[in-house]
Amino acid sequence: MRFLIFLILGAFALGCAQDKQPILGKTAFQKRLNAEFRDATKSPLTDKDRKGFKGLSFFEVDSSYVVTATLQRTPDSPWFLMKTTTDRESKERVYGVLKFQLKGEFYELKVYQGEELMAQEEYQDYLFLPFLDATNGTESYGGGRYIDLRIPEGDHLTIDFNTAYNPYCAYNEKYSCPIVPRYNYLDTEIRAGVKAYKKK
Template identity: 65%
Template sequence: MKNIVLVCTLLLIASCAQDKTPILGETPFQKKLNAEFKDATTSPLHKKDRKAFKGLDFFKFDSAYIVKAAFKRTEKESVFEMKTNTTRTPEYVKYGELHFDLQGRRFLLNIYQNIELIKTEGYEDYLFLPFSDETNGVETYGGGRYIDAAIPEGDSLTIDFNKAYNPYCAYNEKYSCPIVPRQNYLNTRIEAGVKMFKKE
């Protein structure tokens, strides 16, 4: 009798293991993002989209899109209200400039700091890097994408465009998302990071 119970228990465990869909992703970043989107407590997706969700669509990882940028701290910048897709206008300050080479061309991106967010524990050194590029509206979200960063200790900062992600308003209209400043438009195709979200 004990053997029968044991066999049934093992079969039940095996069945549950088969039913659990593995988290998709080529890199740890992709797997982490897919896990967040699959989890009802952290997902920005509508309930119906989450039920059909298998994984986000990413460009193939490309180390050519990991660049070492020269970081220039910009002092005495004025706090400004960054436009969003709603009436909300969060306060930001331009924290610095990033100068880098990509595919034989020279580019510049401004990097920002959220005035309210830095008061939150764990976000004291958080920097916000929004950008738009020539893939927007074609392969990627039309409003541009974001990259998370931290205050560098020296005069350089590594930008990994493979970790570019969409604002939450790309998935759900209830979210209020900063609009990429026009100064952060890159006149090139950034074929890295998250692609446009296609609903099932």
């Protein structure tokens, strides 16, 4: 009888271990993102999609997509209403222009600061970098991707395109996502970060 109980308990433990899949990802960023997408309290996925979710698709991590940018601040820039994928508008301002070199070519992107986020202590130094590139609509999400940045002490900061992620509306249409301004189009392929989401 005791042997039978141990056998049942062992089978139950094995089943639980198999249900608990490891968090996939090659970097801390990838693992954190996959963990959030599996968490019902944080995931943008529908309940149906989350149940079959194993991990996001990423481009291979490539150090050539980590660049040092010069930040040209624009302290007198006016607030404006950035359009989103819904009727909602986000009050933003251009915090500055990021100028950098990527694979021998020079580019620049505007980086934004949101009024609503600035009111929250943990986001007072947050900067929002949305961008478009030549992979959109094929290998990456058609609406562009985002990168999170923080205000640097000096005039330089690091842009790691390996941490580029999709807006939540790429996974679930119930979300309202800022539309990437056309100015922030990079006429090159950014083959780094999160790829387009394809339902299994």
